[in-house]
Amino acid sequence: MHFAIIATAVGFIVLATLMPLSRLAVWWIRDFDFPRLQLAVLASALLIAQLVFLDLSEFVSHALITITAACLLYQAWWIVPYTKVFPHEVKVAISNDSADRIRIMTANVLTPNRNTDGLIALIRKHEPDVFVTLETDAWWQERLDVLEDDYPFSMKCPLDNLYGMHVYSRLALEDSAIQFLVEDDIPSMHTMVVLPSGRKVRIHFLHPAPPSPTEHDESTERDAELLVVAKSVKGLDTPVIVAGDLNDVAWSTTTRLFRKMSGLLDPRIGRGMFNTFHADHWFLRWPLDHLFHSQHFTLSFIMRLPSFGSDHFPVLVELAYDRARGAEQEGLVPDADDEALAEEKIAAEPVSEADVHEPQG
Structure with a gap:
């Protein structure tokens, strides 16, 4: 039961990650550009669930973990620039004029x-x-x-x-x-x-x-x-x-x-x-x-x-x-x-x- 739920969740995250790669302008594809933060959080939670519930001696478990981690890293690539760990693109003002x-x-x-x-x-x-x-x-x-x-x-x-x-x-x-x-x-x-x-x-x-x-x-x-x-x-x-x-x-x-x-x-x-x-x-x-x-x-x-x-x-x-x-x-x-x-x-x-x-x- 745990495996089926986790595998389904991985499939959803993969689909949501791949959709925006398409250049198609239809709304149901372009709207996947929006929830990258939410998808990153979901992928993080899914990784924890995989480590807890999957049999780590099985190859398929490692495959699911690797795929989820790859999706997480890809989503993070888009959103990390909008966090304080990234260098400023615009300098802090020093002029008092x-x-x-x-x-x-x-x-x-x-x-x-x-x-x-x-x-x-x-x-x-x-x-x-x-x-x-x-x-x-x-x-x-x-x-x-x-x-x-x-x-x-x-x-x-x-x-x-x-x-x-x-x-x-x-x-x-x-x-x-x-x-x-x-x-x-x-x-x-x-x-x-x-x-x-x-x-x-x-x-x-x-x-x-x-x-x-x-x-x-x-x-x-x-x-x-x-x-x-x-x-x-x-x-x-x-x-x-x-x-x-x-x-x-x-x-x-x-x-x-x-x-x-x-x-x-x-x-x-x-x-x-x-x-x-x-x-x-x-x-x-x-x-x-x-x-x-x-x-x-x-x-x-x-x-x-x-x-x-x-x-x-x-x-x-x-x-x-x-x-x-x-x-x-x-x-x-x-x-x-x-x-x-x-x-x-x-x-x-x-x-x-x-x-x-x-x-x-």
Whole structure:
């Protein structure tokens, strides 16, 4: 009985480990990119069970242990960079010049959630320079507008389809545009933020739809949107930030491809996963809300904020402009296969990097 249960569990872990290796974009394959931490924990527990219950004098027992250990190591390869045992990809900020810092908060509010007071309290406590809300409709907009005295610059796109988006800023916004890059009802926001020092930062806020049985059968729409934005910012001399709920985990093939094609850095590397979804289920959490930035910045801090009733936790990040030290930072570098895969994913949708608004300020 023990052997049958263990062998079945090993078969499941092997299947879950091999599935994401496929380049197929169908949702039931791509969703196996998400639970790598959970699969690693399950593999660890299974190894303990194998050592306790299997007859270690049998060859088949050693085979099951070896296969499980291999799956565990493979899953760990993806998630260990998002732990404190890994070197930082982004340096700790040392500059004290507040005029060259920017603090950004992202919050997927969950449209039916009515705890606006909870979110507003977090905003007033942490005082972000810019905050972006996702899934905000006209009801949410009316209540967030009480912050307009403190955040006089804004971009607003209230929608009732769970893809509304709002940006509020204390800092001036220039050459802003709301676009529907891939789908007619899913917006993205693109703007130039002017720091107190006068330095200008190009920011793209995104919230593409996920692959799921209730959204899209495939991940093509999400992947194409991420990658055209990635290509549009690669190699820019202007400081760049891309943030939002990308409906993809930090360690997925697509997010890693986004990092390679954009050249942007992930401040979570070496610091933690900062899992933001699902706020109500500790055992089913992964990092869906992201902020990536160019080498121009170092990191003051990154933190996950308390829940305010949404299924997502908000995230607060403060970056410091430090071009000299930032130039020493290195992210992921694409190879020929990555370039080809990016082109293939972009070609699946009627969009190109030329369609992405490029704020000039």
